[in-house]
Amino acid sequence: MKIEIDRIPDGGMDIEVDEPVEEYDIEPVFSRFVSPVHISVHADFISGQLLVRGSISIETAADCSRCLKEIREPVVIDDYLFDGPASEGETIDLTGNIREYIIIALPMKRLCTTECKGLCPHCGKDLNVSACDCSSKWVDPRFGGLDKLKFE
Numbered sequence: 622m623k624i625e626i627d628r629i630p631d632g633g634m635d636i637e638v639d640e641p642v643e644e645y646d647i648e649p650v651f652s653r654f655v656s657p658v659h660i661s662v663h664a665d666f667i668s669g670q671l672l673v674r675g676s677i678s679i680e681t682a683a684d685c686s687r688c689l690k691e692i693r694e695p696v697v698i699d700d701y702l703f704d705g706p707a708s709e710g711e712t713i714d715l716t717g718n719i720r721e722y723i724i725i726a727l728p729m730k731r732l733c734t735t736e737c738k739g740l741c742p743h744c745g746k747d748l749n750v751s752a753c754d755c756s757s758k759w760v761d762p763r764f765g766g767l768d769k770l771k772f773e
């Protein structure tokens with residue numbers, strides 16, 4: 622987001638804008654972005670200082686690492702603040718600054734719930750929905766031989 626200092630009136634101005642996430646060049650490790658970057662701030666230019674404060678939000682999605690269900694999670698930064706020197710006629714680019722805020726706030730969540738039971742490794746059924754009967758039928762091949770052992 623770029624702010625032209627000359628466009629800020631006395632008393633400041635509210636800026637509400639959605640910007641494409643591509644402009645922010647962020648590669649999340651565990652999630653992906655599914656909305657633009659929503660910016661809602663108040664900008665003020667007072668005695669050579671640009672002061673911008675407000676909130677930034679973006680919607681992210683990830684796949685549960687156990688059951689593959691999509692996890693939607695918004696990143697919300699309520700206390701966005703930029704305070705830096707500026708002069709009349711200047712255009713201040715806040716993209717890099719906003720980028721830092723988003724990176725810090727990225728979710729690290731990798732499970733839909735901490736109790737996620739995941740998918741059955743044999744039939745692929747989502748065990749959160751209902752149990753399958755593989756566990757009763759399935760015998761770990763490492764111990765399969767024990768069935769045949771006779772203890773005398």
Ligand SMILES: [Zn+2]
Nearest residue numbers: 685688733737
């Ligand atoms: Zn899950």
Ligand SMILES: [Zn+2]
Nearest residue numbers: 741744753755
């Ligand atoms: Zn199963």
